[in-house]
Amino acid sequence: xxxxxxxxxxxxxxxxxxxxxxxxxxxxxxxxxxxxxxxxxxxxxxxxxxxxxxxxxxxxxxxxxxxxxxxxxxxxxxxxxxxxxxxxxxxxxxxxxxxxxxxxxxxxxxxxxxxxxxxxxxxxxxxxxxxxxxxxxxxxxxxxxxxxxxxxxxxxxxxxxxxxxxxxxxxxxxxxxxxxxxxxxxxxxxxxxxxxxxxxxxxxxxxxxxxxxxxxxxxxxxxxxxxxxxxxxxxxxxxxxxxxxxxxxxxxxxxxxxxxxxxxxxxxxxxxxxxxxxxxxxxxxxxxxxxxxxxxxxxxxxxxxxxxxxxxxxxxxxxxxxxxxxxxxxxx
Amino acid sequence: xxxxxxxxxxxxxxxxxxxxxxxxxxxxxxxxxxxxxxxxxxxxxxxxxxxxxxxxxxxxxxxxxxxxxxxxxxxxxxxxxxxxxxxxxxxxxxxxxxxxxxxxxxxxxxxxxxxxxxxxxxxxxxxxxxxxxxxxxxxxxxxxxxxxxxxxxxxxxxxxxxxxxxxxxxxxxxxxxxxxxxxxxxxxxxxxxxxxxxxxxxxxxxxxxxxxxxxxxxxxxxxxxxxxxxxxxxxxxxxxxxxxxxxxxxxxxxxxxxxxxxxxxxxxxxxxxxxxxxxxxxxxxxxxxxxxxxxxxxxxxxxxxxxxxxxxxxxxxxxxxxxxxxxxxxxxxxxxxxxxxxxxxxxxxxxxxxxxxxxxxxxxxxxxxxxxxxxxxxxxxxxxxxxxxxxxxxxxxxx
Numbered sequence: 001x002x003x004x005x006x007x008x009x010x011x012x013x014x015x016x017x018x019x020x021x022x023x024x025x026x027x028x029x030x031x032x033x034x035x036x037x038x039x040x041x042x043x044x045x046x047x048x049x050x051x052x053x054x055x056x057x058x059x060x061x062x063x064x065x066x067x068x069x070x071x072x073x074x075x076x077x078x079x080x081x082x083x084x085x086x087x088x089x090x091x092x093x094x095x096x097x098x099x100x101x102x103x104x105x106x107x108x109x110x111x112x113x114x115x116x117x118x119x120x121x122x123x124x125x126x127x128x129x130x131x132x133x134x135x136x137x138x139x140x141x142x143x144x145x146x147x148x149x150x151x152x153x154x155x156x157x158x159x160x161x162x163x164x165x166x167x168x169x170x171x172x173x174x175x176x177x178x179x180x181x182x183x184x185x186x187x188x189x190x191x192x193x194x195x196x197x198x199x200x201x202x203x204x205x206x207x208x209x210x211x212x213x214x215x216x217x218x219x220x221x222x223x224x225x226x227x228x229x230x231x232x233x234x235x236x237x238x239x240x241x242x243x244x245x246x247x248x249x250x251x252x253x254x255x256x257x258x259x260x261x262x263x264x265x266x267x268x269x270x271x272x273x274x275x276x277x278x279x280x281x282x283x284x285x286x287x288x289x290x291x292x293x294x295x296x297x298x299x300x301x302x303x304x305x306x307x308x309x310x311x312x313x314x315x316x317x318x319x320x321x322x323x324x325x326x327x328x329x330x331x332x
Numbered sequence: 333x334x335x336x337x338x339x340x341x342x343x344x345x346x347x348x349x350x351x352x353x354x355x356x357x358x359x360x361x362x363x364x365x366x367x368x369x370x371x372x373x374x375x376x377x378x379x380x381x382x383x384x385x386x387x388x389x390x391x392x393x394x395x396x397x398x399x400x401x402x403x404x405x406x407x408x409x410x411x412x413x414x415x416x417x418x419x420x421x422x423x424x425x426x427x428x429x430x431x432x433x434x435x436x437x438x439x440x441x442x443x444x445x446x447x448x449x450x451x452x453x454x455x456x457x458x459x460x461x462x463x464x465x466x467x468x469x470x471x472x473x474x475x476x477x478x479x480x481x482x483x484x485x486x487x488x489x490x491x492x493x494x495x496x497x498x499x500x501x502x503x504x505x506x507x508x509x510x511x512x513x514x515x516x517x518x519x520x521x522x523x524x525x526x527x528x529x530x531x532x533x534x535x536x537x538x539x540x541x542x543x544x545x546x547x548x549x550x551x552x553x554x555x556x557x558x559x560x561x562x563x564x565x566x567x568x569x570x571x572x573x574x575x576x577x578x579x580x581x582x583x584x585x586x587x588x589x590x591x592x593x594x595x596x597x598x599x600x601x602x603x604x605x606x607x608x609x610x611x612x613x614x615x616x617x618x619x620x621x622x623x624x625x626x627x628x629x630x631x632x633x634x635x636x637x638x639x640x641x642x643x644x645x646x647x648x649x650x651x652x653x654x655x656x657x658x659x660x661x662x663x664x665x666x667x668x669x670x671x672x673x674x675x676x677x678x679x680x681x682x683x684x685x686x687x688x689x690x691x692x693x694x695x696x697x698x699x700x701x702x703x704x705x706x707x708x709x710x711x712x713x714x715x716x717x718x719x720x721x722x723x724x725x726x727x728x729x730x731x
Binding site for chain 1: 347350351354358537538540541542543545546549550552553556557558665666668669672673676677687688691692694696699700702703706707710711714
C-alpha cells in the first residue's frame with residue numbers, strides 16, 4: 001500500500017525531466033533560422049499594416065486631388081497643405097493610401113486563396129490516397145492532367161473569360177458582402193477580387209492534393225492506423241484525427257510557400273491587366289500603371305514593386321525555416 | 333523500348349485530345365465571342381446590319397453549325413462535305429446546323445425578356461459545307477481564324493510572325509542559363525561552406541523569390557533610365573528593333589533596325605529570363621552535386637589517385653546531371669510562361685505578348701492556339717525526358 005502511494009507522489013517533472021511542449025520545440029528551432037525570423041517580422045508587419053489600413057492611410061485610396069498628379073514623395077499639396085509621404089499617382093491619388101489599402105487587398109486575396117486551396121487539396125488528397133482504387137485513379141489522373149497544362153497561360157485565359165463575363169460564376173451574395181467588409185471595398189469591386197481568389201484556388205489545390213495523397217499513402221500502412229481501425233474507428237475519424245494531423249508538417253510548409261506564391265501570382269495577373277482592375281488598388285496594378293510613366297517618374301514603380309518582392313522573399317524564408325523546424329529528423 | 337514508345341505516343345495523343353476538348357469547351361462556353369461586338373454595333377444604330385449580314389458572319393465563324401460538327405471541323409478539319417465513297421455521296425442532306433435561326437423575345441417568370449431560338453428559317457446541310465473555308469484542323473497545325481487582332485486572317489499567320497522573336501529570346505536565355513547556372517552550381521558545391529557558397533546561396537534564394545516583372549522594371553530603371561540620365565552607355569528599351577537612330581555614349585551611333593540594335597534590345601529580356609533559371613538550376617545542381625560527392629564511387633575515384641578535377645568532372649558531375657535533366661527539359665515549355673511576363677515588360681513582339689494582347693482583346697482563338705502549343709511542348713518534353721534518361725543512365729530501362 002505504501003509503495004503505490006510513493007509512486008503517486010513523484011512529480012511529473014521528475015518523472016520526465018526532458019519533456020517539452022511540441023510547439024515550444026518548433027518555435028525554438030524556427031528562431032535559430034535568423035533570416036526566417038526576420039522575414040516573419042516583415043510578414044507580421046505587412047499583416048498589421050493591412051489590418052490597420054484605415055488608421056494608417058491619410059486619405060481614401062480613390063480620393064483624387066485634381067491638378068496634383070505625379071507629386072514627388074514627401075511633397076506637400078499646394079491647395080490643402082497636406083503632405084503626400086509617397087507622392088501621388090497619375091491622377092492625383094495619394095500613393096501611400098493606395099499602397100496601404102492595396103496591402104489589405106493583396107493580403108486578403110493571398111490568405112483566402114491559400115486557406116481554400118489548402119482545405120480543398122487536403123480533402124481531395126486524403127480521400128484519393130485513403131480509398132485508392134477507382135476514386136484515386138480518376139482523381140489523380142485529373143490532377144496530373146491539369147498539371148501538364150502550363151499554369152500561367154491557363155490562369156490568364158480563365159481569368160480573362162471570367163473578367164469579361166463576371167456573371168458566369170455565381171458567387172453567393174453573402175460571400176461578396178463578407179469579403180467587401182474585409183477588404184473595405186464597394187461590392188461591385190469586391191466581385192472581381194473574389195473571382196481572382198476563385199481562379200487562384202481552382203488551380204492552386206492541385207499540388208497540395210498530390211502532396212497530401214503521398215502522405216496518406218505512406219500513413220495508411222502505419223500501425224497506429226491499423227490500431228485505430230481495430231478499435232472500431234470509422235474512415236472519417238481515421239482521416240481527420242490520424243491522417244491529417246500526421247501530414248500537417250509538409251502541408252504547413254507548403255501553405256506558407258503558397259502564401260508568398262499567391263501574392264506574386266495575383267500581382268502578376270493584375271500587372272498583366274487580367275487581374276484586379278484599376279479603381280481597386282493592388283500592388284500589381286499600381287506597378288502596371290506606374291510602368292507607363294517610369295521614364296519621367298522612376299520612383300513610381302519602385303514603391304509598389306518592393307512590397308511584392310519582400311512579400312515573396314519573406315514567405316520563401318519563412319517556409320524554409322518552417323521546413324527545418326518541423327522536420328524532427330533534421331539536427332540543427 | 334519500342335512497345336514503351338508506342339504506349340507513350342498513344343498516351344500523348346490521348347492527353348492532347350483531352351486538352352483540345354478542354355480548350356475548345358472553355359472557348360465555346362465563354363459568352364461573348366465574335367458576334368458580341370456585332371450586336372453592340374446593331375444596338376448602337378450607327379451602322380445598318382441586316383439579318384443577311386449577321387447570317388454571313390455567323391457562317392464565317394462557323395457559329396451556324398451544331399457544336400459536335402463545329403468541334404470536329406476545328407480539330408481535324410472534317411466534315412467538309414458529304415461523305416464520298418466510291419464516287420457516290422452520302423448523307424448530303426443531313427442537317428448540321430442553322431443559318432438563320434428564328435429568334436423570339438420571351439418574357440420569363442421574373443419579368444425579364446430573353447431571346448430564345450424557337451426554330452430555323454434556313455438549315456445547313458452537309459452538302460452545303462462543300463466549298464466553305466475549312467480549317468485543316470488544330471491537330472494538323474491550323475488554328476482557325478482570329479476574331480479580333482487580324483480580323484479574318486488565320487491565327488497561324490499571326491503566330492508565324494511572332495514565333496522567330498520568341499525563339500530568339502528563348503534560345504539566348506536558355507544558353508545563357510546553362511553557361512552561367514551550371515558552373516555556379518558546381519563551383520559552390522565543390523567549395524561547400526566557403527564564403528562564395530554562402531553568398532551564392534543567398535543570392536540564388538533572392539533570385540528565385542524575385543518576381544520577373546519587378547526585376548524587369550528594375551533593369552529598365554537602371555540600364556535604360558538611370559544610365560541614360562547620367563550620360564553613360566545605356567541599353568535601349570522596348571520592342572525588338574527601334575524606329576529612330578540613337579547614339580550611345582562611347583559606343584556610337586546605332587542604326588534603327590540594324591542587327592546591333594536588335595541585339596542591344598535583347599540583352600535585358602534575356603537577362604531577366606535567364607535570371608530565374610540560373611537561380612533555380614544552380615541551386616539544383618549544387619544540391620545534386622553535394623549528394624553525389626558523398627557516394628562511394630567518388631571516394632573510390634579519389635582513392636585511385638585521380639586528380640580532383642577529373643573526379644569532379646568525369647565521376648561526380650555526370651551522375652549529378654541525371655536528375656537535372658528533368659528540369660532542363662521542362663524549362664522549354666515553362667519558359668513560355670516566363671516569356672509572357674518578360675515580353676510584356678519589355679514590349680517584345682513575341683508570342684508571350686501576343687498571348688496577352690489576344691486576351692486583352694478577347695481574341696480567344698489566338699490565346700487557345702498558344703495554350704495548345706505550350707501543352708504540346710510540355711507533352712513532348714515529358715517524352716524527351718524519359719528517352720534521354722535511358723541514354724544517360726543505362727540503369728534505367730523503359731518497359
